[in-house]
Amino acid sequence: MLPAMFAAVAAFGQSHHLHLDNYTIPVAKKGALVGKLHDQKGPLSRPQILEDTSNLFTLNKKGELRLKKKQALRADAPAFQYTITVQTGDSKESFTLVRDDFHRNKVVAHRGAFKNNAGSENSLTSLKDAIRIGCEGSEFDVWLSSDGVPVLSHDPHIGGKVVEETTLAELQKIELKNGDRVPTFEEYIQEAMKQNGTHMVLELKPSKKGRAIELTQTCYNLIRKYQCQAWMLYISFDYDICKKLVELDPFAKVAYLNGEKSPAELKADKIWGLDYSMKAIDKDISILQTAKKAGITTNIWTVNDPAKMDEYLKAGVDYITTNEPEILLQKVK
Structure with a gap:
């Protein structure tokens, strides 16, 4: 060995x-x-x-x-x-x-369906709730622990510990809401693969410790291990992560989050979609149609106001990421 x-x-x-x-x-x-x-x-x-x-x-x-x-x-x-x-x-x-029984309703539950349910954000419980209510996607955030395991957390720290400086064993001692604990990406994959209605929307977090590409490769290796490509959508604020994913898999559905790239730039780099904030979209909502003409998918985050949901749906957005998936699901029925 x-x-x-x-x-x-x-x-x-x-x-x-x-x-x-x-x-x-x-x-x-x-x-x-x-x-x-x-x-x-x-x-x-x-x-x-x-x-x-x-x-x-x-x-x-x-x-x-x-x-x-x-x-x-x-x-x-x-x-x-x-x-x-x-x-x-x-x-x-x-x-x-x-x-292919995957939902096509535009609804992406931000950090899972946690706000109106019992589970913590970025937990297996919030994933299960996103699946239960019928979301098209359940978004979640991943970092590397200090010992190289992809784990879920929105922020760089959780329970008073810096994720990238803490071992998996220590992170999993942290008790979250409703008795949830910090899950690994591998556990998340295993849970998501029990069904075929809701996609995993994996956000790969930028690293101040220079571990972004290591995180990307480690997550990709797990995806190949479990052969879960059918469930996967990818997003990141780090453009190098987006390009690395496309290098690893030219057909990966990768969307960029930061907001400054034009649809033409994304298309040139073979990036599948733009996933921009409300602030970025509201500067020029016509970007939704420009992207559509370029073959680039569109998502807007994080949309919790019902009136803004209506506005973006009318404008032809492909996906909406929200903390209020129950409200959005009613609108797209």
């Missing part, structure tokens, strides 16, 4: 170069296209499915992954996750495909 230090370095440097451009399976469509296989190293070479225990899928020489011609995925099928292993050349990778 590798010594612990070298094992950690190997994990940090882990590289995956096979990707799908989509991981969700359309419902009730025979022979539906699921996604296309891509190899960052170059052209595909004899792509094939090595393992498909469901016997539902086919992969052609162009890398198109489809349901078999006479197969359609029923909405009431007992399973919603399907794992396949594919190969191209001497490279192989396993992916989890997910029946």
Whole structure:
């Protein structure tokens, strides 16, 4: 076995170069296209499915992954996750495909659905509540603990401790509201993957200790480990984090938070979306339509005023992040 230090370095440097451009399976469509296989190293070479225990899928020489011609995925099928292993050349990778029952209601619960429920913000309880009420996404914030574990906290400190200077064991001694404790990103993934209606909206926090790229790579390694790409949306105030995510996965749905980049700049850097504050959007609300024309998705945070929700919905925003998801859900019914 590798010594612990070298094992950690190997994990940090882990590289995956096979990707799908989509991981969700359309419902009730025979022979539906699921996604296309891509190899960052170059052209595909004899792509094939090595393992498909469901016997539902086919992969052609162009890398198109489809349901078999006479197969359609029923909405009431007992399973919603399907794992396949594919190969191209001497490279192989396993992916989890997910029946597409994800909500499309624009509602992103800020730090989970915590304000009107019993749980703490950024907790497994607030995630469960966001899922329970039917949000399209549940947003949460992640830092690295001092021993390199991604953990949830909005602020750089929690319970009187600086997250990046505190071990996971010490952080998990902190008691939050309703008996919640500080969860790890890994625990959050495990909980989110029990369902297929609500996306995880992962905010990767900038680091004053120079650990932003380490955080990004560590989280990405967990995402590949659990094959949870179908559930993931990414956001960050750190543009280098956004670009690193796109480098790791060219099809990752990454949105930038800080507000100063134009849709054209984001498109040039292959960033999927802009996720700007109300203040930034209100300076020029036409940016929503400019972004739409450029193929850039739009989100606005943090919108708690019902009148502003109405205004932004009328203006055509794609998503709204809010501490009042229950109110917004009523508006988008």
